[in-house]
Structure formats: C-alpha cells, structure tokens
Amino acid sequence: MRLATVSVDSHAVCVALLANGSRVDISRAIKMLMPDTSIDVSTMQLIIEGGQIALEALSAVVAAGEAGELKDLLVPEDAPLLSPIPTPRKNVFCVGRNYAEHIAEGERAQKEKIGITEHPVFFTKPPTSVVAPDADILLFPSVSQSIDYEVELAVVIGNRGRNITKADAFNHVFGYSILNDITARDIQRRHGGQYFKGKGLDGSCPIGPYIVTADAISDPQALSIGLTVNGEQRQNGMTSDMIFDIPTLIASLSEGLTLEPGDIIATGTPSGVGYAMEPPQFLKNGDVVVCEVSEIGTLRNTVRAV
Known part of the structure; x- marks a missing residue:
C-alpha cells in the first residue's frame, strides 16, 4: 500500500492511494467500514503504531476503494502533499x-x-x-x-x-x-x-x-x-x-x-x-x-x- 499525508483545509489528513491515483481519507473510511472499531488512524504515526491491526484495516480501505465503494471519501487531487510523518517524534x-x-x-x-x-x-x-x-x-x-x-x-x-x-x-x-x-x-x-x-x-x-x-x-x-x-x-x-x-x-x-x-x-x-x-x-x-x-x-x- 501507498500511504501519504496531505493538507486539507490546513489540516493533515492521512490517505491511501488507489491504483488510479485517487486518494482515500483513511480515518473517515475506517469509521464508515468499521463503525465499532476503536483504532485511531488519524495520523501516520498512529497508523504505524497500530501495527498489524491497522494494516488489516488499511487493506480493507484499499479494497473498498478499488471496488468503488468510497467515492464520497476521496480527497481532492490538488490537496498538497506533506511529508508522510510531518513532524517525526525523534531525530x-x-x-x-x-x-x-x-x-x-x-x-x-x-x-x-x-x-x-x-x-x-x-x-x-x-x-x-x-x-x-x-x-x-x-x-x-x-x-x-x-x-x-x-x-x-x-x-x-x-x-x-x-x-x-x-x-x-x-x-x-x-x-x-x-x-x-x-x-x-x-x-x-x-x-x-x-x-x-x-x-x-x-x-x-x-x-x-x-x-x-x-x-x-x-x-x-x-x-x-x-x-x-x-x-x-x-x-x-x-x-x-x-x-x-x-x-x-x-x-x-x-x-x-x-x-x-x-x-x-x-x-x-x-x-x-x-x-x-x-x-x-x-x-x-x-x-x-x-x-x-x-x-x-x-x-x-x-x-x-x-
């Protein structure tokens, strides 16, 4: 999977890239696909800390996105990229x-x-x-x-x-x-x-x-x-x-x-x-x-x- 952080209305949003280049808002997608989950994927740091559970959730997001089920959760193509982890916690x-x-x-x-x-x-x-x-x-x-x-x-x-x-x-x-x-x-x-x-x-x-x-x-x-x-x-x-x-x-x-x-x-x-x-x-x-x-x-x- 390709994961990125973009700026939307001055807020950092984590996205998963689909095969056609579209970007799916990960946090909103998981809330829609897994409304009962407690996993927090609001930042790239939290996604990484989420380990295998987060990766499995991301795989579900990408699969749903490729199937055309998340069209309302796409991030505008002109949303500028940030560094994947905009401010690393350490050097x-x-x-x-x-x-x-x-x-x-x-x-x-x-x-x-x-x-x-x-x-x-x-x-x-x-x-x-x-x-x-x-x-x-x-x-x-x-x-x-x-x-x-x-x-x-x-x-x-x-x-x-x-x-x-x-x-x-x-x-x-x-x-x-x-x-x-x-x-x-x-x-x-x-x-x-x-x-x-x-x-x-x-x-x-x-x-x-x-x-x-x-x-x-x-x-x-x-x-x-x-x-x-x-x-x-x-x-x-x-x-x-x-x-x-x-x-x-x-x-x-x-x-x-x-x-x-x-x-x-x-x-x-x-x-x-x-x-x-x-x-x-x-x-x-x-x-x-x-x-x-x-x-x-x-x-x-x-x-x-x-």
Whole structure:
C-alpha cells in the first residue's frame, strides 16, 4: 500500500492511494467500514503504531476503494502533499559512507584516504529539518555557499525493539520512503568534519512522497535510486550497492538503543554528489531537485534562498 499525508483545509489528513491515483481519507473510511472499531488512524504515526491491526484495516480501505465503494471519501487531487510523518517524534537516523563509489569520489575530492569503516557511521537530522514533497529546500547564503544533495532510501520502523538481530530486522520495518539528505559541505568541514550541524539546517531533509508498506516492496535491496538537478542526471545507483545492508544497519543501530514505531533511517547515498564533481556543482536558488527510487516514486523540491 501507498500511504501519504496531505493538507486539507490546513489540516493533515492521512490517505491511501488507489491504483488510479485517487486518494482515500483513511480515518473517515475506517469509521464508515468499521463503525465499532476503536483504532485511531488519524495520523501516520498512529497508523504505524497500530501495527498489524491497522494494516488489516488499511487493506480493507484499499479494497473498498478499488471496488468503488468510497467515492464520497476521496480527497481532492490538488490537496498538497506533506511529508508522510510531518513532524517525526525523534531525530531522523542517517547513515554515512554506505556506498563504495561515494566513498571513492569523496577521497578524490578531498585528496585523502577515507576508506570503508568496520561498522556503520551514524548521525542524525532534527525534526525541524524535515520538509514536504514540492516544498522548498532552504538556502541560507549568509550561512553556507556549498549546499549539496544526497538521494537515499528511507526505512520506517514499525515494531519497537532493542538489540534486534539481522535475522529479525525486516520484521521491525513498517515501510519505505525517499529522503534527500541536503548537506552544507562548508559547514560540515568548518565544524571538524562532524555531520550534525552541516546536515541539520531547516529545510535540509525532504521526505516523501509516500510511505510504501513493506509488503508492497519486492526487494528493498534491489531498487534503483537516482537524482537529477534541473533534469540533469547526477546520481544513479542500486540499493544492492550498500556496504551495510538494511538488516545490518538495523541490528547495529539498535544495539543498546531502542528503535520505536515511526523512527526513520536514511540508508546512505550513491556516488554523484555535487561537491565531488569537477568543478564542484552546488545547489543554487531556483534549482529543481528530483529524487527517485523504484517502486516508491518521485520526490521533487525546489531550492529557495532566504
């Protein structure tokens, strides 16, 4: 299933997408189909926390919608998309240096040996960095002159767990989305090479357009992943090229650290980033950045100087 959050009369409404592209208001549909249920699906966070019961209810909504039974509960097509989880409860977990060719291009650009780490490199982006599909990637000219992009597959945690094994990792995944890890390279270097400040600016974490539930993805480690700037292909890879696969990331991150429903993990980016081009090509005001991951969709944002 494809699930999204849209804005209707300034209110966030969770919708399920039908095969023809129509959007069904999930909360209203469940109240109509299951008037006696106590399940709360008014937000994406609550849907995720609802677990298998919520997924079964959503399946009933989609089936009824495809059968034409929910025509009065469709959301207008022009209702703008919000980020699937508009304000995550916690920082977004991110993974650095997870594609070998990206590491290699970084070594060429920085003229130093970086190498593959023995364990995943983790950092975070604050909830205030999250922005919606079609919203602006903010450019702060007085703060940074080196804003870059990184398309990533995002994993959304469904089931709470700590010390999760690799064998059990996928049982903790609710679904997948697309994330653009916008990075201020000069700030990153200025602060000793640590990631948080350079990757935590407002507007630096577009996520969307949907969450695709885990059962609807054939193989999350066999997806094409790419990015264009103003129509020019910059990144083009496969999730199979990850150094640390999704079960390894979940197992490593959850060591002594509890992952909870709604947590988001960005899994790293393939080669083709702007700072490693010759000459470097950083984002500028008015640029249109489009991220795409097969079986999920397209995430489009425009850069705006403020």
